[in-house]
């Protein structure tokens with residue numbers, strides 16, 4: 001039977017979000033209902049609320065979540081009731097041209113639940129990133145549930161579902177950071193901070209954190225940055241070159257998503273180095289670079305979608321490293337809050353006060 005649960009909904013562009021009652025249907029074929037234990041507040045939720053993603057209001061927000069599978073629909077074999085899972089927005093299809101070529105981490109046809117969750121009056125909700133987890137329960141495609149070790153704190157585990165995975169993956173998957181590499185990370189919020197942590201995990205020799213906020217630089221140090229640069233006062237490109245023997249870094253991760261920081265990343269990289277763009281730009285942004293420099297500097301200019309992660313491969317592995325004390329994922333949880341405090345959390349995020357506020361249910 002369909003259930004009524006409390007959830008955070010954005011009804012109109014720019015309007016404060018509200019806690020209201022929604023209807024969650026029983027899982028159909030290939031679907032699962034998950035009881036949410038924790039869900040992080042990500043910039044993307046705020047983008048939805050501000051109409052920056054599309055105008056399919058009302059949105060059911062929240063997408064960095066962990067919880068317990070409650071029920072599954074027909075044909076679901078990969079998860080069962082009682083499983084502790086992290087939700088992902090890359091349920092791979094196995095059929096598209098990328099999956100067929102053995103590259104499911106780029107799957108071009110990921111899927112979500114087919115049935116819709118609704119408001120009490122029947123209005124269909126658009127779940128953020130096909131998840132919608134600022135809710136006591138949510139309906140997803142079973143492939144969006146990735147089983148991980150239940151010993152992990154849900155507030156920490158859920159963060160792998162989006163920003164933290166994107167940052168770690170930008171370094172270890174897309175940037176292919178290796179032992180002894182020099183890395184620079186421009187923008188050290190949740191995503192950039194995770195790129196710092198991922199670089200340390202991969203054995204980078206030098207990790208240079210760049211931000212315009214000293215608080216973020218202090219956190220980056222705790223996460224593994226060996227050097228920090230506040231680029232309000234200092235030229236980021238020159239500083240990174242100076243710290244790398246005049247050459248530039250082997251890998252530069254751009255985790256802001258702006259043309260000026262992308263240019264810094266482009267020029268702060270050594271010859272034949274790699275730029276990874278994990279920050280997400282907005283539609284009006286344009287980039288101009290001398291084509292001769294694009295050629296002459298060689299190397300690779302890459303974008304990182306969700307850290308090029310494969311949830312089934314990466315989530316359990318990263319949770320295991322966290323449980324072994326080798327990966328400080330706990331550092332990203334700045335505060336835990338209740339479901340009715342998401343609006344205030346947006347405010348704190350806007351002021352740069354937190355890496356992540358996490359709703360705990």
Ligand SMILES: NC(=O)c1ccc[n+]([C@@H]2O[C@H](COP(=O)([O-])OP(=O)(O)OC[C@H]3O[C@@H](n4cnc5c(N)ncnc54)[C@H](O)[C@@H]3O)[C@@H](O)[C@H]2O)c1
Pocket residue numbers: 042043044162163166186187188189190191192210211212213216231255256257261277278279280281304305306307352355
């Ligand atoms: N590629 C993906 O799959 C993916 C997934 C999640 C988030 N993202 C994107 O990653 C980006 C970062 O997300 P976040 O959650 O870390 O946001 P955040 O707001 O926590 O962090 C952004 C950081 O950039 C810093 N910053 C801003 N302007 C700067 C500048 N000019 N130079 C240096 N630093 C600057 C801020 O001080 C802040 O620390 C966003 O664009 C987000 O949309 C991408």
Ligand SMILES: [Zn+2]
Pocket residue numbers: 092093094095096097098099100104107108109110
């Ligand atoms: Zn596919």
Ligand SMILES: [Zn+2]
Pocket residue numbers: 042043044045063064162163
């Ligand atoms: Zn997110």
